[in-house]
Amino acid sequence: MSIFNPNKWAYDHFHHAELGDKRRAARLTVVAEYMAVGSGKSVARSCNGEDAKLEGAYRLIRNDNVSPSMIRAAGFARTAQAIENINEILALEDTTALSYPLCQDCCHP
Numbered sequence: 001m002s003i004f005n006p007n008k009w010a011y012d013h014f015h016h017a018e019l020g021d022k023r024r025a026a027r028l029t030v031v032a033e034y035m036a037v038g039s040g041k042s043v044a045r046s047c048n049g050e051d052a053k054l055e056g057a058y059r060l061i062r063n064d065n066v067s068p069s070m071i072r073a074a075g076f077a078r079t080a081q082a083i084e085n086i087n088e089i090l091a092l093e094d095t096t097a098l099s100y101p102l103c104q105d106c107c108h109p
Helices: 006-014 022-037 051-062 068-082
Strands: none
Touching (some): 006 022, 006 068
């Protein structure tokens, strides 16, 4: 069993998002959940072919009243809350870049 619960994670991070309407925050929470389940996949693939989910996600993304900074603010607020009583935090970063060019002698596109 995974210790990661996408539903709880999405709720904890986004249910309180200030998007001007509680329904937008609820939609963001749902979209974040299936994006977490489909981590690394496109929005369409994360929706598993369910047209209603995809339409809801695109409506949220295209909504002029919702901005990336508003979504980030919700996530940042949750992170700040989670680390409130932690004395030391490590901020690790991996800047590794990989490149796999095709070899002209042995590989053909």
